[in-house]
Amino acid sequence: MSKICEELHRVFNSLPKQKFPFDEKKIPKNGIYILFEKGEKGHGFDRIVRIGTHTGDNNLRSRLKQHFLVKNKDRSIFRKNIGRVILNKNKDPYLEKWELCLTSKEAREKYLHIVDLEKQKQLEEEISSYIQKNFQFVVLPIENKDKRLGIESKIISAVSLCKECGPSNRWFGKFSPKDKIRESGLWLVNELGKVALSEKELEEVKRFIK
Numbered sequence: 185m186s187k188i189c190e191e192l193h194r195v196f197n198s199l200p201k202q203k204f205p206f207d208e209k210k211i212p213k214n215g216i217y218i219l220f221e222k223g224e225k226g227h228g229f230d231r232i233v234r235i236g237t238h239t240g241d242n243n244l245r246s247r248l249k250q251h252f253l254v255k256n257k258d259r260s261i262f263r264k265n266i267g268r269v270i271l272n273k274n275k276d277p278y279l280e281k282w283e284l285c286l287t288s289k290e291a292r293e294k295y296l297h298i299v300d301l302e303k304q305k306q307l308e309e310e311i312s313s314y315i316q317k318n319f320q321f322v323v324l325p326i327e328n329k330d331k332r333l334g335i336e337s338k339i340i341s342a343v344s345l346c347k348e349c350g351p352s353n354r355w356f357g358k359f360s361p362k363d364k365i366r367e368s369g370l371w372l373v374n375e376l377g378k379v380a381l382s383e384k385e386l387e388e389v390k391r392f393i394k
Contacts, residue, residue: 188386189346190227192339195390196322197229204252204316212325213242216336219371221356222318226349230320233357234262234371235343237336239329252315255308258287265360265371266311273359278303314356324392335381335389342380344368 196218202210219234226232238247250260257264264282271279282304284295326332343349351357351369360366364373381389 186346186348188342188381188383189349191386192342192381192389193227193229193232193349195393196232196324199322199324199393201230201320201322203320206248206252208245208249211245211248211323213244214238214327214329214332215244215323215325216332216339217244217248217321217323218339220320220322224352224355224369231349231351231369232343233319233369235336235340236262237326237332239333241329244323248321252319253312255305255312257282257304257308257311258285262371263308263311263315265362265365266314266356267307268361269356269359270307270310270314272361279361282307318356324389325394326392335385337375338379338381338385339389340370340372340375341378344370344372344376345380 197220201220216235216237218232219236220230221233224231224233236247238244250256251262254260257267267282268279270276271282278300281295281299284291284299286292286295286299324335326335349369351366355369357365357369357371362373364376365371368376370376
């Protein structure tokens with residue numbers, strides 16, 4: 185698996201990286217995004233720290249905006265995980281309330297009175313600042329939904345199963361309350377350690393690169 189992971193790092197690092205503020209016109213409407221984090225290295229390259237995609241048609245640009253720009257952790261599990269780290273690192277008991285999802289009307293009616301909206305606003309600002317300053321990304325354009333979801337899962341598994349790359353001792357995710365994030369070195373808890381990308385599928389991934 186380390187050979188496939190190394191090749192994924194080589195291939196994705198060869199693509200033009202984008203960072204905030206990014207030009208959405210340079211981002212395809214459908215595809216998989218690969219995130220790199222400042223200071224993290226793997227196989228001699230910038231280390232892959234998150235792989236993600238989208239389910240709705242033509243929603244890749246809006247998905248990336250939800251991570252980098254939209255100050256709402258209930259629309260981005262990535263943002264929620266960064267917030268968890270900030271709170272956990274500071275031993276802040278507000279972490280318990282940060283877990284509450286306020287997306288539905290029922291949830292807002294049930295929990296809004298116990299949530300510190302000003303604190304959450306400040307935390308969302310801190311999350312945006314961290315993400316915008318520390319992450320770059322590349323995109324693998326894939327139009328078909330089922331294809332991109334399948335490849336996303338297998339890339340995640342391939343990277344998570346590799347024994348030759350992992351988080352540095354200084355990695356921010358080391359403060360996550362989520363075991364899977366700390367141990368995998370990825371800002372992910374799903375699709376870890378499942379069916380990995382095969383060599384044949386790796387060649388298919390390369391063909392998607394334009």
